[in-house]
Every structure is written in structure tokens, then in C-alpha cells.
Amino acid sequence: MNISLRNSLAALLLMAASTGALAEQNKVASPDGRLVVNVEDRDGRLYYDVCYDGKQIMQPSQLGVVANIGDFSQKLVYRSVSNHEVKDDYSLRNAKASTIHYRANQMSVVYENEKKLPITVTFNVSDNDVAFRYEFGEVNERTHIIIDEEKTAFRLPSQTTTFLSPQSDPMIGWMRSKPSYEEEYTPDAPMTAKSKYGKGYTFPCLFHVGQDGWVLVSETGTHGNYPGCRLSDYNAEEGYKLEFPMEGECDGRGAKNAAFPIPGATPWRTITVGSTLKPIVETTVSFDVVKPMYEASEQYKPGRYVWSWLIWQDNSANYDDQKQMIDLAATMGYEYVLVDGLWDQQTGRERIAELSRYAQQKGVSLMLWYNSNGTANEAPQTPRNCMNTVVARKKEMKWMKSIGVKGIKVDFFGGDKQHVMQLYEDILSDANDYGIQVIFHGCTLPRGWERMFPNYVSSEAVLASENTFFQEHHAKQEGFELTMHPFCRNTVAAMDWGGTIMNRYMSRDNKSRHRRYTSDVFEMAAAIVNQASIQCIAMYPNNLSELPQHEISFLRDVPTQWDETRFIDGYPGKYVVLARRHGDKWYVAALNGTNKPLSLNLSLPMLAGSEVSYYYETADKKSFWPKSAVKKTKVGKDGKMKITMQPMGGSIVCE
Template structure:
């Protein structure tokens, strides 16, 4: 019995040693990730500035090689430093210096099978991924990942700003999921998702008064599926969930096939006491690398778009000429020609239209249906982007007529099969000098850095919905003060329009009523980020806009060298500053129905006179407050008091 007792003590001591946490800190020491194998279960926890931000959360993969979610011990760990600089032209900043500490932890099962988890920890970001390692004496060279145990177990005081994942083959023409559902604000974690499928990335969390966290993923390519979060489970938190098997019309696996050795995409967590690190994060791009070189110098710019408010009947030669002329008069680079151009205009006349646009200094972008067989969307051109042979033929023709890009719509979900299609379209388009916008689609996951001709994705309840229903006009303030903290924080967002009409239809007296002011809309050109952005001016009301509004819309850039969060709260208001070259642009939105007076810090303008685009108080009988351009002085400390009217905004420039 004595020997048995001593053996038990020895085993207990050994297990305790194996279960010891392995820590990695951020370069500034405030962010700490602790990794452990308690009870054979791999897990991690995260603290920031001494406060627990994530309680112990699960790690692991279930694969056809082994179950790497239990029965594991830490075999070894190694720490190293990351210090790299890179340039990027299509997102919130142009030059990044990424410094982080990296921890590689190898977990081992009793039979010797191993899984590595890599953590990269910078001052406000955690990124981690899994690597399946070769097995000694085995012929394993590939694997199937059935599921992930990866979880995010926030403290109970946490509230959420998240968007539900909808079920497959739902919505109009069975085109969903397409990341176009309604956000909820400041909701408790234990509320079930609206459709029972969890939540789409990115997910924003307020951890009581201790700070904020943004959870997402990056680095998803043809080698893995896209993911989302499950519903909340008490004691476990939210778990990474794979696509529904019904997505993409049931075609393709809902699992992921990987090589061995091979790595998964990165799970990312951005943390801070304030929202500043959330808005300014570059982690989606920091941990990925370019997959190919750009075949040409892809140009940022503005585009006009007839379909947004004039709809299908505008896809004719004469209306497109009107929008080309408007783009030329405004100094815009592009016009987007939407669905049905191949039928309504015809390919020969489209080539003629492209020549006309080029004579005006404007280039055309063309809409395409991604189908295929993913859903029932009937719009044409169809069956041009779903196979390599069709893409090669179509893109060669697009290059021959001088087209500069494509907008591809109606994808089928997040399966690996669909991720291959995204990558194939991007790669093939690059060979022909075409930049790509995705619509009716998933979120980008580091794609601005991975694919140099990638522009942006919709993946949001976007501007077209203002045309479709008055409800979304009424909610525009709520929605556009949400996205800088979530959807647009992780990647370029093709919201689809700085809408400068009060009635959202053809002519000036038809359609839903816009609730936001002109200056609110102008400010969205700054708060919404995409390197090729729609400025939705229209031929039927451009003459009615005040000259100072038109002058601003002619000059506003879409490519930024720096982005700074100034002030805000999700779904209430936001103020952001962006730099283009030597010029700063500050945009502010008030998403509420009450006036809002705030003191903002603008050190870049300290002691200087600046232009302030603002709203007058709404007069009796006015539907929308009128706008004004004033000159004001920022004090020597860089502070300025401003008032934003209900559903109004502000813009500050030199």
C-alpha cells in the first residue's frame, strides 16, 4: 500500500507539472495569454492590464487523425519575437510596423500524435492557429478537420454587439447566408441567436467597465472553410462553428481538408480598455502574407452606380452614359454597370460604352452572378465566374474592352468549396488586371493583404436596403454607427453609397425617405472604408446640391495612410480621423434622434482654422436639416467642441 501511495503521489505531481501554465506577454507586458493542459484539456485564458478578459477557454481540433480536444499534455513550448514592417494600399492604413511575441505550444497524446498551437500576441491583439504535425512512422500526409473546440469564454458581466448567422438556402432566391442580418446592441450573452445558427464574425463584446473585445478570424483561403460563432453556452462561452452542411445548395463538405503538416486560419481577439484598439486594429493583415504579386497598379477611387436608386430599368445604354458623364464631371474614376447589361445592352454595345467611358477618363466595373449552382438568383451574366474555363474567356474579353474590375454577387456560404471559388476568381482576375468586389458574400479575412486585387466585400446589411424598405432608412443611423467598431474594423466594406438624395428613387419625389442629413452622408465617405467606394450622386438631383457639398464630394479620397479613432459608442455615434497624404479628414455620425455635443481631440489641427461641414437645426416643416460650411478654430491643445444634430454628422478638413 505504501508503494501504491507513493506512486499515486508521483503521478499526481507529474500531472501537476504538465498542467502548469505557459505564459506569453505582449511587448508592452499588459496583454497576457496563459496556455494550459488542465485535466488533459488544452485551453487558454487572457488578461489585460491585470484584468481577466477571457476566462479559461477551450482549444483543440477533432480530426480523422485524432481527437485533439482531450487527453493531451503540453509536450514543449518555444517563444520568439516578431518584428516586421509592411505596406498595404487597400485598407485603413498604408504602413504597418507589427511587433509581437510568439508562443508555439506542442500538445501530445498518449500515442505520440501531436498538435501545435501558435499564439502571436501584440499590444492589443491575440492571434492563434493550429498546426497538425507529421506523425513518426506514419504515412499521414492529409487530414480532415471535423470541428474545432476553440472557444471564447467571456466573464458573465459581458454584453454583446453581434449579428446572427442565418440558415442555409434561405432569403430571396435562396441566396443566404450572406452576412446581411440585423445587429443587436448591448445584449446579454445568454440570449439565443435569432435563427439558431449562432453569430457571424466579427463579434464585439463589452466586458463590463473593464474594456472591449473583438473576435474574428483571418487567413482563410482555399485551404480551409470560413467559420462563425456558436450560441453562448454557460461555462464554455462561444465556440467556433463550421458551415452548415446545407450551404452552397448542399454541395461540398462542411468540414475542412488540410495537408499534414498544415495550419488552420487564425482566430483573432482584439482587446482594449477603450474602443480605440478595436477601430484601429491591423491584426487581420499582420499575421498573413501576400499570395501573389499584383499584375498591375490597381487604382483606388470613387464610382457612380445607377442601379442603387434607379434599379433594373437603368441598365440601358443611355442611362449608363448619363452616369458616365456624371462621374467624369465629378472627377470620379469608375462607373459600376450592374446586372443584366449583357442582355439589356448587349456585349457589342457594352464594348462601345467602355470606349465612351475611357474617352471621358472613366473606367467601367461590371457586375456578375457567381452561379453556378449555389442558389436560384437569375440575374445575368450567369455561369461566367464559376469555372476556370468560363472565367478565362470572360476576363480576357473584359481586358480587351478596357474594363478595370468586376463585382461578383450571390455566393453560397462559407464552405471550403466556396472559399476556393473566391480565391480562384481573385487569382484569375489578377492575371487580366481586374480588381474585384464581392457582394452577397462572406466577410473578408485578411484578403486585402493576401490578394492585391481584392477591393472589398458587402457582407453587411448595405445601402440597397434603404431603397427596399423604409425600415432600413429609419435604422441607417444605428447601423452606420455600428460598423466602424465591428464589420469595417476587420476589412473593407462595400456599403454601397454616400446617398445624396432625400427620396430614394428615380426623380426627386419617389421612393423611401432618407432620415439622415446630407452632412451625415458626406461623413460616411470617411467613416466607411473601402478603397473603391460608391459616391451615390444621381443625375436627377446633382444640380440641387449646395456647391460646397459637391466640392467636398469631388475631392474626398478613398485611400488612407492613417486612421485614428476619436470618439464614439457602437450604434450611438462615431468620430474618426483619417489621413490621405498630408491631408486629414475627420468624419462624425450621430446615430441617435437627439442632438449631441461633444469635445473632441484633434491634435493634427491644434491651433489651426479648419472647415467644419455641419447641420443647421431643423426648421419647422423641413424633413431633413439643411447643411452649412463654417470656419472654426481648434484650440492650442487640439480640442474642439462640436454639436451633431439628430441623425446628423460633421466633417472637418483644412
């Protein structure tokens, strides 16, 4: 070979190396072949990218961690790859579908760091979902690993717009109780927009990649094994980086990094991809890649609950008011009454036991509110210091079981550090021992918990209905918020929004304070759109005489357990149409989050040719609220049906 040819070849090889062409590449595709993940190393750093229908939906983004046993983010050397199929058929009682058939192709890529210690990155790729995590084997003389930083990144194309909720500063807000996933979403924002507090964004994170489709990023499988994570602000070179909790969370107590025994693995990072919003709304990836952590101690019951506090507030935790709510629940055929904070002071334990007996005689069970503190924040409501230690917790739960209490709502957690995630796990596990279901408020995003913990019901982790009471601004925003969550917060996990509100004014007399800005049918449809196996229907005794009979009849029968969910139409923050199946009966619910009438031509193949009940509204010039009505009609043989919604209104179609 002559010198000039040798020099040209060397130059080509150098150029190829500098562009990553000589890097080790491994690919895995979804079963239908449309979603492809490519993993490669560049100068000792590990990257992945994601393509859907041949379009790069996630640009090369870094992988790796920095740990006490070594740096697994640079100077990595490829060792091996293995592939196999994943099949998992399972059932859920408390999610958007009851029977799920998970099929994915799995690729595990092994690299070694500078110390010759291996890290395995495992990718599961199903037809619209990517889930990946880091796995670590045994290391001589090491029993565990401490991860100080993840280099995990998500770098989206430049045309991407965002639908994100910011992470708040720690120890701010009411009684220093934040962060609690209760910030406002901003729709259709550029990636370059800075988060409100400069602390990035809470999961889940929704992205619109223009004509190329939609991407939802989140995580699942987090419990006491890891802190809850979030995304950083956007950086043009790195994209969004995974961030651990802030130092100041939990009033500065506890480590912000992660630790777990080895062999072991991190939680899963998830990416859901679709050319439309259908895969985003219908995804089950949060549950697909996790496993149950224990068996249910009994068959837990779904249902509806009434809740005095939302409108009647703190002073309603007394015996007489709660007795009224029990009577209301019994009249409506509801399964539960939630007795909120201060019940220990206003009613007392002996009379709570009496209330529980009264409720059970009427076929109703009580759920009780508890403050999780502790020392995480300054929230003063009682009962306190009953859920933060195992001794106190088991004593309290033993008492609850003895009087027939079937559920708890635990409020005011202090952040996402690992010891707080362990507290969630401990509360759930102990509650299961006593046959108690659990709702969390003032809390983190649940991450696969519906499958992991059989007595888990739902979490708030959202700017919820209480804010429509506190501020007229949020009453006006309810349409936007409830048409946002089916595409992000509520699609990855059950959400305790806290009430289908039937009072027209935010007051006990239903005449004063600010009004509700949504229609009656909007609120009724929200009971279907908002997903949780125990759903709050925030009715009050006055509603029984104020509401039309067709509304009461619908609310009496509305289910909360779903066998199937289908996305029909919608756009985040503007409108949404979902179809949910309960047994052999379909419910199609539509919400209009805008201030203008909206007509839609729906495709409802599951109801083609069927006679249905259609709940609709007509404008009422004499009232703030449109008039609701119900009529029998037929869906076209082709499955087509036209609906019209009033501003901040709704529609329901059901068999």
C-alpha cells in the same frame, strides 16, 4: 515521514491536480506587457485565458481539434514550448493604414495526442491583439489532414454584453441566397440571449466586458485552405464555440469540414482587447498575421464609383442610363462606373464595349456586375455561369481586358464551405492575371484579403445600402447601422456599403417613395467613416443641380485611400468620430446615429492650432433635413474643438 503527514501531502497533491495547479502552464505577454496569454492543460485537455492589465478578459477556454488522423482535443501530453519575437513592416494600399509596423511575441506550444502525433498551438501577442492557430507537421503515410471539428472556444466573463449579428438559416431569403452576412445587429444584449435563427453568430463579434474593457473576436487568413467559421450560441460552461458551416449551405453540396495538406496550419483566430474602443477601431491584426499570396499584375487604382442600380434599379442597365452615369462620373472626377446586373440583356456585349470606349475617353473606367452562380442558389440575374468555372472565367476576363474594363462585382455566393472559399480565391487570382480588381457581394466576410490578394477591393457582407431602398425600416436604421460597423464589421475588413446616398427620396424622380432619414452631412461623413479603397458615391445627375455647391465640392474631392486612422470618440450603434489621414491632410468625420442632437468636445491633437473647414448643420423647421453649411474655423491650440450634430446628422472637420 509519518503516515498522517504522507496522507496529508497526498491529499494536497490530489487537490492541486484537480484544480489544475499541477498542469503545465506557459505564458506569453505583449511587448508592452499589458496583454498576457496563459496556456495550460487540464486532465489532458488544453485551455487558454487572456488577461489585460491584470484582469481576466477571456476566461479559460478550450483549444483543440478532432481530425481524421486523430483526436487532438483530449488525452494530450505536453512536449515543448518555444518563443521568439515577430517583426513585420509592410505596406497596404487598400486598408485603414498604408504603413504598418507589427511587433508581437510568439509562443508555440507542442502537445501530443494519444497516438503520439503532435499538434502545435501558436500564439502571436501584440500590444492589443492575440492571434492563434493550430499547426501540423508531417505524418507517416499521410499527405493531408481533415478536421471534422474544432473545440476552440471563447469564454467571456459573466457581466459581458454583446454586439452581434446572427447567422441565418441556409437557403432562405430572396431566391434562397442566404447566408450572406446580411442580418441585423443587436446592441448591448446579454450573452444568454439566443441568436435569431439558433445558428450562432457571424464574425466579427464584439463584446463589452463592463468596466474591464472591450473584446473583438474574429478570424483571418481563410481562403481555399479552410471553410469560413462562426461562433455558436453562448453556453455558460464552454462559452462560444467555433462552428463550421451548416450542412445545408450551398444547397447541401460540398463538405462542411476542413482539409489541407500537411505540413500546414489552420487560419488564425483573433482577439482584440482594449480598455477603450480605440484598439478595436484601429486594429490591423487581420493583415498582420497573413502574407501576400501573389504579386499584383499592375498598379491598381483606388477611387470612387457611381452606380445607377441603387435608386434606378434593374431597368437602368441600358446604354442611355449608363452613358448618363459616365458623364456624371466625369463631371465629378470619379474613376469608375459600376454597371449592374442584366447589362448583357439590356445593353449587350457589343454596346458595353462601346460604352467602355466612351468612358475611357472621359477618363472613366467601367466595372461590371456578375452572378457567381453556378448552382449555389436561385438568383436569376445575368450574366450567370461566367465566374463559377475557370474556363468560363478566363474567357470572360480576357474579353473584359480587351475592352478596358477595370473591375468586377461578383454577387450571390452560397455559403462558407471550403469549396466556396476556394472560389473566392480562384476569382481573385484569375482576375489579377487580367488586371481586374474585385468586389464581392452576397458574400462572406473577407479574412485578411486586402493583404493576401493585391487586386481585392472590398466585400458587402453587411446589411447594406440597398436595404434603405427596399424598406423604410432600414432607411430609418441607417444611422444605427453606420455607427455600428466602424466597431465590428468594417474594422476587420473593407466594406462595400454601397453608397453615400445624396437623393433625399428613394426614387428616380427624387420626390416619391420613402425618404432618406439621414442628413446630407451624415452621408458625406459616411464616405470617410466607411472604409474601402474604391468607394461608392451614389450620386445621380439630378444631384448636380439640387445639392449646394459646398457639398458637391466636398464629394468631388473626397479620398478613399488612407495612410492612418485614429479613433476619436463613439459608442457602437449610437455615434462615432474617426480621423483619417490622406497624405498630409486629416479628415475628421462624425456620425450621429440617434434621433437627438449631439454635442461633443473632441480632442484633435493632429489639428491643434490649425485652420480647418468645418461642415455642420442647423435644424430646419420647414424641412425633414437640417441645413448644411461650411465655415473656416480654428482648432484650439490644445487640440480641442466642439461640434454639434443634428439627429441622424454628421460633422466633418478637414484641413
